[in-house]
Amino acid sequence: MFYYSTRNKNNAVNFATAALTGLAPDGGLFIPQEIPLYPENVKSSLGTMNFCDITFETIKPYVHTDISSSALYDIISSSFTFNAPLIEVLDRYAIELFHGPTAAFKDFGARFMARAFSYLRRGEDKPLRILVATSGDTGGAVADGFFDVPGIFVTVLYPKGRVSPLQERQIAGLGKNISAIAVEGSFDDCQRLVKAALADEELKKRMALSSANSINISRLIPQAVYYSASAGRAFAGRIDPDGDATPRVVKEQITINKKHPHLPITLCVPSGNFGNLTAGLYAMKMGAPIKRFIAATNINKTFPDYLDSGEYLARISQATLSNAMDVGAPSNFERMSAHFSLEEMRRIISGVYVEDKETKETISRIHEKSGYFLDPHSAVGWKGIDKLREQNKIGSEEPAGVLCTAHPAKFAETVEPLAGMPPIPESLSRAMDRSVNAVTIPAEISALLDEIS
Numbered sequence: 001m002f003y004y005s006t007r008n009k010n011n012a013v014n015f016a017t018a019a020l021t022g023l024a025p026d027g028g029l030f031i032p033q034e035i036p037l038y039p040e041n042v043k044s045s046l047g048t049m050n051f052c053d054i055t056f057e058t059i060k061p062y063v064h065t066d067i068s069s070s071a072l073y074d075i076i077s078s079s080f081t082f083n084a085p086l087i088e089v090l091d092r093y094a095i096e097l098f099h100g101p102t103a104a105f106k107d108f109g110a111r112f113m114a115r116a117f118s119y120l121r122r123g124e125d126k127p128l129r130i131l132v133a134t135s136g137d138t139g140g141a142v143a144d145g146f147f148d149v150p151g152i153f154v155t156v157l158y159p160k161g162r163v164s165p166l167q168e169r170q171i172a173g174l175g176k177n178i179s180a181i182a183v184e185g186s187f188d189d190c191q192r193l194v195k196a197a198l199a200d201e202e203l204k205k206r207m208a209l210s211s212a213n214s215i216n217i218s219r220l221i222p223q224a225v226y227y228s229a230s231a232g233r234a235f236a237g238r239i240d241p242d243g244d245a246t247p248r249v250v251k252e253q254i255t256i257n258k259k260h261p262h263l264p265i266t267l268c269v270p271s272g273n274f275g276n277l278t279a280g281l282y283a284m285k286m287g288a289p290i291k292r293f294i295a296a297t298n299i300n301k302t303f304p305d306y307l308d309s310g311e312y313l314a315r316i317s318q319a320t321l322s323n324a325m326d327v328g329a330p331s332n333f334e335r336m337s338a339h340f341s342l343e344e345m346r347r348i349i350s351g352v353y354v355e356d357k358e359t360k361e362t363i364s365r366i367h368e369k370s371g372y373f374l375d376p377h378s379a380v381g382w383k384g385i386d387k388l389r390e391q392n393k394i395g396s397e398e399p400a401g402v403l404c405t406a407h408p409a410k411f412a413e414t415v416e417p418l419a420g421m422p423p424i425p426e427s428l429s430r431a432m433d434r435s436v437n438a439v440t441i442p443a444e445i446s447a448l449l450d451e452i453s
């Protein structure tokens with residue numbers, strides 16, 4: 001498999017180069033030359049294969065020229081030490097993506113990426129510096145994924161005062177090879193600084209640099225896995241028992257749901273930078289039984305507006321309760337539009353946006369009705385399905401599922417007053433005990449260069 005830049009189809013590189021450089025030299029994003037198809041026998045058994053095997057079959061065609069099958073198996077089994085339960089909550093499915101160490105879906109991509117980097121750089125003695133901008137959850141997942149990985153240093157940039165106390169401890173509490181920079185500005189500023197630093201010729205001469213945002217293709221590909229796994233299981237009617245509103249990793253128990261036999265599912269993706277949705281589109285194109293997608297945003301609704309008007313207007317991001325989605329200029333838009341025309345996007349994606357007061361109302365209502373806790377991001381996704389059902393864009397009998405992107409306890413300051421205190425996973429209580437160790441800089445490239453040079 002080759003990868004080329006969204007801005008230039010002539011310069012093909014292999015997976016190792018695409019992953020380790022992050023951003024293409026012309027400022028574009030790497031995309032695979034084609035989206036591979038699942039072999040028939042894999043496609044027909046997505047509902048019954050175990051998670052590790054689905055992971056292997058999904059990632060292999062993207063990386064097989066650079067990572068041997070046995071190495072890939074090792075990388076996968078040490079990355080995915082948790083799974084993504086598909087459960088039923090009221091009138092829909094919830095796909096719980098928050099059972100990894102930092103309690104958000106980004107653990108899937110970040111852990112795979114860290115282990116893949118370590119493998120691809122075997123035998124290399126020059127240290128690698130990874131720069132990552134975060135609106136909250138990426139930083140923690142990447143820091144955790146790379147913590148203590150030899151030869152790799154990670155610098156996380158986050159918008160000062162705009163991440164939760166827990167997120168800040170996940171980002172700036174680890175130390176060792178992980179350093180944290182609080183930027184006086186927004187997430188978009190952080191992202192801009194990272195892009196500028198990655199393009200800085202002087203800096204590149206002095207150190208090996210890479211990025212770990214969802215612009216990095218090695219983080220995006222592993223995210224296709226849980227789409228295929230959950231759509232496959234929903235299609236086969238095999239759901240996991242729920243955790244009695246106290247979400248937990250499920251063992252091998254399953255229930256057969258006869259309500260929606262063999263109907264492809266509509267999936268609602270709470271979106272910010274659109275890495276998650278792009279990975280979902282890959283899974284769909286590979287052959288996972290997905291009918292269509294709902295892209296749900298908070299009031300940072302650049303993408304829903306684009307689907308409506310056909311015009312892409314990036315804007316300044318605004319702070320909301322679902323802070324990991326406070327993105328006014330979604331970086332993966334460039335990737336999506338390199339793969340799909342506006343017409344095609346309109347066919348397979350519906351856009352919807354949700355305001356903070358609706359997010360809050362959803363968290364209280366769903367907890368009251370079912371005992372299930374939604375975090376503010378997942379609540380945006382839940383409400384997105386409600387809205388499209390109201391507009392009759394999805395039928396009430398059609399199977400629909402929401403991607404639950406973070407554990408409710410990760411956003412306890414929002415959830416607790418609305419629904420009471422959700423159970424706290426052990427990894428989060430451990431993180432809360434750490435102290436914050438970050439430097440603060442203004443949102444200027446010179447300040448960042450001073451800091452990392």
Ligand SMILES: *Cc1c(COP(=O)(O)O)cnc(C)c1O
Nearest residue numbers: 137272273274275276324405406
């Ligand atoms: C990052 C994040 C999102 C947004 O995902 P994108 O891939 O940036 O669209 C949604 N919810 C949570 C909890 C996140 O951490």
